[in-house]
Amino acid sequence: MKRTHSLTASFVISLSSLLACGAAPDGTEDPSSAELGSSEQELTLGSASVSTVSKTSTALIGKPPIVVIKQPPIIWVPLATGDLVLDGVMRYYGGGTATLGLQINVSNIGDSPATAASGMVSINGTVLTGALYQYYGGTATTPNTVNPGQRGYIKVEVPTAMMAPCTPYTVKIDLGHTMQYGDASVFNNDTSIVTTVCPLTWTTPIGAVHLGHQPDVTVAGKKLGDIVSSVVSGRPDGALCSSCHNAGSSYPYHPNVPANAAQTIDPFLNISGNESWACSSNTWASQFIYLPVAKYPHTEFLKEVVAKWRDDGALR
C-alpha cells in the first residue's frame, strides 16, 4: 500500500514557525521566523507567496513594479513507513494433506500500520501468495494489519514436501512491494534465513526457535527439566515448584522433596503414585496444561512450554 503525503503551504509555514519558536533562544531573532513571521511583504499564503519589494521600489518610480515570487520553504517531513522484517522463525500446521499452512513471523518496525490482504513471498526460490495477520494481542482493528512495533505473520500454503522441522530456509517477503510502504529502505530488509521450529526436549534451553516466538523472560533460556526439578523458577514471582508441591503438600502432585528444595525429576519416572510427566495415561504434563490459569497459579508461558514439549514427543 502506498501513501502520499501532501502538505499545504500554510501548514508548512505554520509548522516551520512553530519549529522556529521552539528552536530560538529568548531574545534572539531567528532569521527564518523573521522571514516568515514579520513579513508585511507577504501577500498570500498560497502555494507560492507574492511579495513586493518596498524598500527599493522608490528608486524605480515609473518602472514596472518588481514582483518576487517566494517559494514556500522546503521542510523535510519523514515518510510514513510500514516496514516488515522477518523474525527468523516460522512454523507450520497440518499434515496428511498436499499443503501445509506456514506462518512466517514478521515484525512491523515502521512507524505506521502495514496492511496486506495479499502479498508474495518466496521460500527457497518457490514463489507463493499469502496474507498478513497480527498475532493474538495485536491492536489493529483493520483485517490483515500489523500495527507499528507489533508482531504478526504472513500465512502461505506450502507443498508439504517442502517443509521439515528445525531446517533453515531462504525466505524473501513482499516480492510485489504490496505489503509495505515508505522509502526504498523498507524493501531492503526483506530477505533472511528463517528456521522452522525445532523440537523442545526436557533439557533444551527454551528459545524462539522452539516456540516460534521470543519466549517470555520467565522461561527464556531455561530448561523445562530444571524448572520442574525446582533448580530454577519459571515464574514471575521467582517461586520454585517445590514451594507449593513438596513432600508435605496435600496436592495430588507432591514430589518427595523438601519445600523450596531442588530435586531432579526425570520425565519418565512416576511421581506421587503411578503417574509420570511423559508416559502415564493421564500425565502430569496433561494435567498441568489442562488446569486453567485463572484458577491455578501456573503461567500461560509455562503451559505453552509444557504443551510444546509434549506435542514434540515428550523427549528426555
Ligand code: HEC
Ligand atoms: C503458588 C503455588 C504453586 C506453585 C509455585 C506451583 N503450583 Fe502447581 N498447583 C498449585 C495448585 C493450587 C494446584 C491445584 C491443586 C489441586 O488439584 O487442588 C496445582 C496443580 C498442579 C498440577 C496438577 C496436579 C495437582 O496436584 O493438582 C501439576 C502437575 C502441577 N501443579 C505442577 C507444578 C509445577 C511443575 C510447578 C513449577 C513449575 C508448579 N506446579 C508450581 C499450586 C502451585
